[in-house]
Amino acid sequence: xxxxxxxxxxxxxxxxxxxxxxxxxxxxxxxxxxxxxxxxxxxxxxxxxxxxxxxxxxxxxxxxxxxxxxxxxxxxxxxxxxxxxxxxxxxxxxxxxxxxxxxxxxxxxxxxxxxxxxxxxxxxxxxxxxxxxxxxxxxxxxxxxxxxxxxxxxxxxx
Amino acid sequence: xxxxxxxxxxxxxxxxxxxxxxxxxxxxxxxxxxxxxxxxxxxxxxxxxxxxxxxxxxxxxxxxxxxxxxxxxxxxxxxxxxxxxxxxxxxxxxxxxxxxxxxxxxxxxxxxxxxxxxxxxxxxxxxxxxxxxxxxxxxxxxxxxxxxxxxxxxxxxxxxxxxxxxxxxxxxxxxxxxxxxxxxxxxxxxxxxxxxxxxxxxxxxxxxxxxxxxxxxxxxxxxxxxxxxxxxxxxxxxxxxxxxxxxxxxxxxxxxxxxxxxxxxxxxxxxxxxxxxxxxxxxxxxxx
Ligand SMILES: Cc1cc2nc3c(=O)[nH]c(=O)nc-3n(C[C@H](O)[C@H](O)[C@H](O)COP(=O)(O)OP(=O)(O)OC[C@H]3O[C@@H](n4cnc5c(N)ncnc54)[C@H](O)[C@@H]3O)c2cc1C
Ligand code: FES
Ligand code: FES
Numbered sequence: 001x002x003x004x005x006x007x008x009x010x011x012x013x014x015x016x017x018x019x020x021x022x023x024x025x026x027x028x029x030x031x032x033x034x035x036x037x038x039x040x041x042x043x044x045x046x047x048x049x050x051x052x053x054x055x056x057x058x059x060x061x062x063x064x065x066x067x068x069x070x071x072x073x074x075x076x077x078x079x080x081x082x083x084x085x086x087x088x089x090x091x092x093x094x095x096x097x098x099x100x101x102x103x104x105x106x107x108x109x110x111x112x113x114x115x116x117x118x119x120x121x122x123x124x125x126x127x128x129x130x131x132x133x134x135x136x137x138x139x140x141x142x143x144x145x146x147x148x149x150x151x152x153x154x155x156x157x158x
Numbered sequence: 159x160x161x162x163x164x165x166x167x168x169x170x171x172x173x174x175x176x177x178x179x180x181x182x183x184x185x186x187x188x189x190x191x192x193x194x195x196x197x198x199x200x201x202x203x204x205x206x207x208x209x210x211x212x213x214x215x216x217x218x219x220x221x222x223x224x225x226x227x228x229x230x231x232x233x234x235x236x237x238x239x240x241x242x243x244x245x246x247x248x249x250x251x252x253x254x255x256x257x258x259x260x261x262x263x264x265x266x267x268x269x270x271x272x273x274x275x276x277x278x279x280x281x282x283x284x285x286x287x288x289x290x291x292x293x294x295x296x297x298x299x300x301x302x303x304x305x306x307x308x309x310x311x312x313x314x315x316x317x318x319x320x321x322x323x324x325x326x327x328x329x330x331x332x333x334x335x336x337x338x339x340x341x342x343x344x345x346x347x348x349x350x351x352x353x354x355x356x357x358x359x360x361x362x363x364x365x366x367x368x369x370x371x372x373x374x375x376x377x378x379x380x381x382x383x384x385x386x387x388x389x390x391x392x393x394x395x396x397x398x399x400x401x402x403x404x405x406x407x408x409x410x411x412x413x414x415x416x417x418x419x420x421x422x423x424x425x426x427x428x429x430x431x432x433x434x435x436x437x438x439x440x441x442x443x444x445x446x
């Protein structure tokens with residue numbers, strides 16, 4: 001297979017990489033760009049651990065080819081904190097103990113951030129449906145939902 | 159495998175037609191990349207359609223809507239005109255997987271994958287949607303129900319792609335609905351799906367209707383007897399009973415862990431009655 005050269009933007013920074021034509025963007029992010037915040041759970045679109053944004057839309061990076069990233073705007077969990085200052089969602093996840101093993105956390109943070117951008121005052125039901133594609137084996141979801149609701153409240157107040 | 163991302167439909171078609179091995183179009187990749195990962199298909203060429211303007215646009219045309227062959231469900235749901243005109247097609251698109259999957263999954267991909275349980279297909283069929291296919295011999299328009307030809311088989315010729323799907327203009331007092339049964343509330347495959355589109359006369363009788371079922375046969379079923387059962391009626395109980403009976407009669411499902419033959423046959427009638435009522439209420443609201 002002949003490798004492809006791809007120019008893209010990741011978390012606002014221009015990035016170039018070389019990848020195989022059938023390589024997923026998830027593998028590119030993790031193995032070629034060292035952005036291991038994006039996690040692999042299933043590799044087939046079911047778990048949401050690999051959630052990123054492409055041109056602002058949340059997608060599973062395991063179901064995107066690296067080659068598709070050409071000229072797009074990619075967002076990963078690494079883009080959420082500003083230096084050492086955590087994003088409100090990240091802080092609320094810690095405060096509410098909304099994670100245990102943490103594998104699902106980056107994907108949920110990215111998905112929740114996109115929700116709150118679009119809908120700053122979601123109902124609990126809206127949060128639960130929005131995050132239905134983010135599976136968590138540890139927490140039982142309740143603390144995750146509370147953390148997102150609390151983050152939304154703080155972000156509206158700020 | 160080669161990857162190409164052409165900028166015109168003609169270039170996509172000539173790439174796919176010229177490939178001696180297996181060529182696959184890529185819209186959202188939510189089926190294709192899963193199938194590649196599991197090794198079920200190993201294409202020699204993947205052609206990304208998302209750099210082609212006509213594939214990514216939602217255009218209002220002759221009072222209807224033309225949806226590009228790679229428009230993701232999420233974008234449909236953000237289009238106020240589309241969700242108002244075709245709530246049934248849009249609620250079917252909303253059922254396709256998670257937020258993440260909807261960020262990529264297209265109607266054309268759902269159609270071309272040709273899973274008998276595809277959610278948007280019965281809704282599109284009920285809507286009278288027309289697929290515009292472009293291939294090496296030019297363009298042709300086919301009814302959506304004629305695209306799937308069996309379980310994971312479609313009638314596209316070599317090199318052909320779905321450039322767009324057209325939802326036609328509809329008269330006043332028209333609406334549609336889609337319902338599916340799954341064993342839980344989210345993230346599952348339809349055991350039965352039912353799409354119904356209808357138009358009302360001024361006095362509230364059903365002037366026109368189309369009924370389609372998914373997951374009850376090897377491909378989507380158009381239930382003409384179901385439509386006949388409600389046309390001319392105001393959706394009284396006897397019309398609903400006849401609709402349900404026609405839908406059950408149209409079922410030839412499989413028996414599996416998600417549902418037995420008896421269950422699917424029964425649920426088809428239940429969903430048809432409910433979907434008809436929802437479409438009817440929406441269409442009446444339209445008139446007010
Ligand atoms: C986690 C998960 C949940 C899902 N849940 C559902 C669900 O609830 N209901 C449901 O119906 N489906 C579901 N799906 C399946 C899938 O998301 C849908 O079938 C989706 O609509 C496919 O669209 P796509 O754009 O991603 O297609 P792709 O994967 O890009 O393509 C699918 C097939 O169609 C062909 N193709 C795509 N576009 C064109 C075109 N324009 N012209 C010609 N050929 C084309 C491709 O070559 C490929 O063979 C789910 C998938 C995942 C991963
Ligand atoms: S790794 Fe992508 S959805 Fe599970
Ligand atoms: S914290 Fe372990 S999977 Fe969610």
